[in-house]
Amino acid sequence: MESARDALTRINPHIAITPVNALLDDAELAALIAEHDLVLDCTDNVAVRNQLNAGCFAAKVPLVSGAAIRMEGQITVFTYQDGEPCYRCLSRLFGENALTCVEAGVMAPLIGVIGSLQAMEAIKLLAGYGKPASGKIVMYDAMTCQFREMKLMRNPGCEVCGQ
Structure with missing residues (x-):
């Protein structure tokens, strides 16, 4: 993580990056989330994604997953606007045992495509420019070079965002 921080600060010396190489408990994560305007989820672990979602929902900090x-x-x-779904509404559809990149493999350039899309969504949210991809999931099939999107519905019984 330190090497990534060093490389990024060489590119842009006006940014501050604090690497956190630890599994945080809910309180530690909530404190970090509260200090930021947006969270980018680049993990490959459903439990950590659910933890990020719960923290972001509580603080009403946008999450770009x-x-x-x-x-x-x-x-x-x-x-996390009224009536919108949260990540838990999505993750409950495939459960906690989804395969990770290490277990199933991933084509390296695909990570760049998804990361670029995340960066674009983050810029749109932070700049108040355009319409973010909220309330839906945008899927990219690298084999066919096609995008699909599917509307996400809020689960009224969701333990994070439900009523």
């Missing part, structure tokens, strides 16, 4: 496995990637933006 990206994922990739094999030759498919997806991106979703959670802004």
